Amino acid sequence: MTTPMVSMRDLRMEYGAGPSRVTALDGLSVDLPAGSFTAVMGPSGSGKSTLLHCAAGLDRPTSGQVTVDGVRLAELDETALTLLRRRRIGFVFQAFNLISSLTAAQNVALPLRLAGRRITPGEVTAALEAVGLADRARHRPVELSGGQQQRVAIARAMITRPAVIFADEPTGALDNQTSRHVLELLRALATGQGQTIVMVTHDPVAAAWADSVLLLTDGRLADRLDGASAEVIAAQMARAEAAC
Known part of the structure; x- marks a missing residue:
C-alpha cells in the first residue's frame, strides 16, 4: 500500500484550560495520497484552519501524530x-503575504534564499512563466492586481518543488x-507535477476542483x-451548517 504524503492520526487540538477550554480538533484521522x-470545508469553527496549521507544522497539536x-x-x-517547511512544504494564503518592497521575481526567489540555496535567474523565470507572469517579474505587489499577486504567491510556493502545498482560502x-485561473494552476500542480495540494475553502x-472534499464539523x-x-x-455543506 502506498504511503500517504500527509497522514494525521488521532489529531487533537485544544486551546485554553478548564471551563474555557475549546476543542478545535477532536481525534481526527485522515490520509492524503x-x-x-484535497479541499477542506466546514462551518465556521469546525477546525479547518487548525487542521491546515497542524498538518503544515505551523502549530503543534495537543496530541496525535502528523x-x-x-x-x-x-x-x-x-x-x-x-528546515522541513522550507524544503518540503509550500504555502499559499488568502492575503497573498508578499513583501511590498520586493519585486515579483524577488518574492518568488525568497524561499530559495531562506533555504540557503543558489538562485538561478532561469529558475525564477520558469516559475513566473508557469503562472503566466514572466512579463511582470520586475513589478512590485502594488503594481499587480489581486489575481496577479496570488499567482506570484503560487510561484513562490512552487519554487522549492515542495512535496505538499497548503492553501488557506x-x-x-x-x-x-x-x-x-488560480484553481487551474493548483489542479495542474497536482495532476501535472505530482504535488499534493491541501486547500481550505x-x-x-472551488472545492469541486479537488479530488476529494473533507467536511469537518466540531473538529x-x-x-x-x-x-x-x-x-x-x-x-452537504448546507446540511452541516443546519446541524450546527
Whole structure:
C-alpha cells in the first residue's frame, strides 16, 4: 500500500484550560495520497484552519501524530521543523503575504534564499512563466492586481518543488475569473507535477476542483466526498451548517 504524503492520526487540538477550554480538533484521522488535491470545508469553527496549521507544522497539536512525506513532525525540534517547511512544504494564503518592497521575481526567489540555496535567474523565470507572469517579474505587489499577486504567491510556493502545498482560502479575495485561473494552476500542480495540494475553502465551486472534499464539523471528519460536483458539495455543506 502506498504511503500517504500527509497522514494525521488521532489529531487533537485544544486551546485554553478548564471551563474555557475549546476543542478545535477532536481525534481526527485522515490520509492524503501523494499527487492528490484535497479541499477542506466546514462551518465556521469546525477546525479547518487548525487542521491546515497542524498538518503544515505551523502549530503543534495537543496530541496525535502528523506525518508529512514520511517524517513525523512531533519528532522534530523547531530548527528541524523550520528546515522541513522550507524544503518540503509550500504555502499559499488568502492575503497573498508578499513583501511590498520586493519585486515579483524577488518574492518568488525568497524561499530559495531562506533555504540557503543558489538562485538561478532561469529558475525564477520558469516559475513566473508557469503562472503566466514572466512579463511582470520586475513589478512590485502594488503594481499587480489581486489575481496577479496570488499567482506570484503560487510561484513562490512552487519554487522549492515542495512535496505538499497548503492553501488557506487562496481564492477568497478574488473574482470568479481570476479564481478559476488560480484553481487551474493548483489542479495542474497536482495532476501535472505530482504535488499534493491541501486547500481550505468555503466555496463549493472551488472545492469541486479537488479530488476529494473533507467536511469537518466540531473538529471531526463528518464526511469525505470524492469527485463531487459543486452542487453536491453545497448541499452537504448546507446540511452541516443546519446541524450546527
